[in-house]
Amino acid sequence: MAVVSRRGFLGLHRAEVKAGLEEHTSPLTRMEVRHLLQRCCFALSPNVIDKYVGKTAREVVDGLFANGNTSPAPPSFVNDQIRDPDKLSGSAKDAEANKLNLHYGDYNWDLGGWWVTQMKNDKESIVEKMTFFWHGHLTTQYANCVNIPVIPMYLQNDLFRKNFAGNFYTLLEKICIDGAMLVYLNGGENVAEAPNENFARELLELYSLGVGNYTEADIKEAAKILTGWKIKYFSDESLTPNRGYFNPNDFDKNTKRFFDETFQVNYEVTQENVFNNSVRRLIQVILNKKGDIAAKFMMSKFYKYFVYANPNAQDEKIINELAAQLRQEKFEFQPVLKTLLRSKHFFAPENIGIQLKSPAETIVNMVAHLKFVDKYARNIMSELGLELFNPPNVSGWKGYRSWVSTKSLPTTIYYIHEIFSYNSANDFANWAETMDNSGDRERLTSRILETFFGRPVTGERFKGFVDILGADWSGINKTEAGNRIKKLLENVIKAPEFYLS
Structure with a gap:
């Protein structure tokens, strides 16, 4: 009986796939159903495979996008209200400090266990696989230079789940002011007097366009556009703790120039106005001006995630077609991912059993x-x-x-x-x-x-x-x-x- 070895895996090479994005219309075989479910779900069940054998790829893929629970019950600690221990004294101070320590430490581990539960129960949906994709793409580490408490981490995970295959404009807008992200990439420290460029750099390099598709000047201007956003953890400091909020005193009101577009502050500086005229417009400019680059960047990532990790020149043609569709769909991911997952290319025998599991x-x-x-x-x-x-x-x-x-x-x-x-x-x-x-x-x-x-x-x-x-x-x-x-x-x-x- 064959025994696993690293050398055997590194010798894996996929034969060239000639099939294109035309729809796979014949009834799915058992092997094809298993292949689809294994790529789209974390847990596989023979009984679920039974259910879908003989159906079309369109029927099953549509179900995978419709079946998921995008609002599972959160862990109980997500509803905790925490006051600032430094503003308290005696036993109340100790109690809040202990609660805060749990939120910074053990509860982040517990949140991981909660997510495993969602993953293993999601046997007929793509929701958790997509949530995990976004977690690996729009990354945040709870334990880094500055630890992040559990509630902002949960809220970010919830953001990914609710937008699992939605609109890229919307998701990028929301991640710009996401509480966990504001801590992780120092967005909360990004102020008019001393702009912090960390998030602006990763927004362009890792999250939307890829290396080489912007300048250092673009990063500096994007950082200025995104000044003024903060996060507070304590319920006695904010009506919306753990979520991003706007502080007008830290916002750069000067005119900025980004991707040859002018950003003027000729409006009342309120949270809503700044979000619409600075954050939302920044994302619109990125995806409108560099849409072909962004679409290719994202569909290459999705191809590697769902089909094959090392695409060749023939696969690049598939990726280019998907990217063109993504532009046509105005960066709505669901129709494009459906095109990929119900295609003859996806179901080609050469693509079955060729990816290494995480x-x-x-x-x-x-x-x-x-x-x-x-x-x-x-x-x-x-x-x-x-x-x-x-x-x-x-x-x-x-x-x-x-x-x-x-x-x-x-x-x-x-x-x-x-x-x-x-x-x-x-x-x-x-x-x-x-x-x-x-x-x-x-x-x-x-x-x-x-x-x-x-x-x-x-x-x-x-x-x-x-x-x-x-x-x-x-x-x-x-x-x-x-x-x-x-x-x-x-x-x-x-x-x-x-x-x-």
């Missing part, structure tokens, strides 16, 4: 089927190099082949064994019984492998997995059945296909 995909899909504590699953992902709400730097995670190293593979196997240890033999048996015809060992093995593998296995390799359940499978007791399911899974996580999507 630790989020690997771990969430496992804990979606077995007993485990979601907060601990978040901790495992962190040990594997993917800490939710705390990417390594402003560029986010490198992803793709960087997930595979001589250290990561044995470490992944070790931690998945930790997940197994939370489950009894009966737990494994109960999970197997949720699948159709679980008394048929070949059918059950096939269902288990399609749950976790990016590619099908056949012939002697498939027989090797079936044999683990034993010829007497249908007649054994529940404890023995659970032990054999566990042994099968122990072999599954050592196979190369387990790490592929």
Whole structure:
């Protein structure tokens, strides 16, 4: 039975895909449904695959965009009201200080566990995969030079979820004054007397256009346009704590020049007016003046995320077509992503089982089927190099082949064994019984492998997995059945296909 190795992954090369963006109209096969769900969801279920076999790509993709919960119940601590401890005394001061420490520390970990819960429950929707995309693109680290408390981090995550496939103009406008982002890239320190250019630089370089498509002068002017926005955490300081607000005293009222457009302050300086005439107009100028560049930049990222991480010249033609559609759609992402995900190009056999999974995909899909504590699953992902709400730097995670190293593979196997240890033999048996015809060992093995593998296995390799359940499978007791399911899974996580999507 094949055993996973880093060398084998680094030798992966995809054959050229000749299919284009024309719609895949024939009824979806089981393999095609699995491929679509694996790329669009964190958790995969054979029972959900059953539901969609024989439907068209249009039907299933439309459902993936419509089925998600964009307003899941938040963790209870998100509703906490915190007063400034420095304005209190005695036991009240101590109580608020302790609460604040939890918001800066432990609750950010708990928020990661809450997100794992959303990911593993989202088996028929693209919402959480898209939320994670935005988290890696419009990055914020809660633990950086200045730690960020949990409520602004939650509100940013909520922003991404509610705008999971919406309009790029709108999302960029909102991220400019997002509370967590104002802390992370020093937007709250961006004042007329001393503009801070950190956010303006990343807005152009990482979030919208890419390197080389702006000048240092553009960064300086964009920073001035974005002056005056702040965040306060305490309920005794603000009616809207943890959200961005405008302070007119810190706003640069001088005329600015950005991308050959003049920004004059010939209006009353209120929060609404400055948002419309400075923040919103800045984003409009970026995407209108450099729309072709921005569209290509974003669709290249989405192609790498959903299709293949190392596009070739032929793939670039697909990306260019998607970028042109994004311009036509005025930067509405949903219709363009639907075009990609229901295309013959997406379903081409060459694109199946060729992507390397992230630790989020690997771990969430496992804990979606077995007993485990979601907060601990978040901790495992962190040990594997993917800490939710705390990417390594402003560029986010490198992803793709960087997930595979001589250290990561044995470490992944070790931690998945930790997940197994939370489950009894009966737990494994109960999970197997949720699948159709679980008394048929070949059918059950096939269902288990399609749950976790990016590619099908056949012939002697498939027989090797079936044999683990034993010829007497249908007649054994529940404890023995659970032990054999566990042994099968122990072999599954050592196979190369387990790490592929």
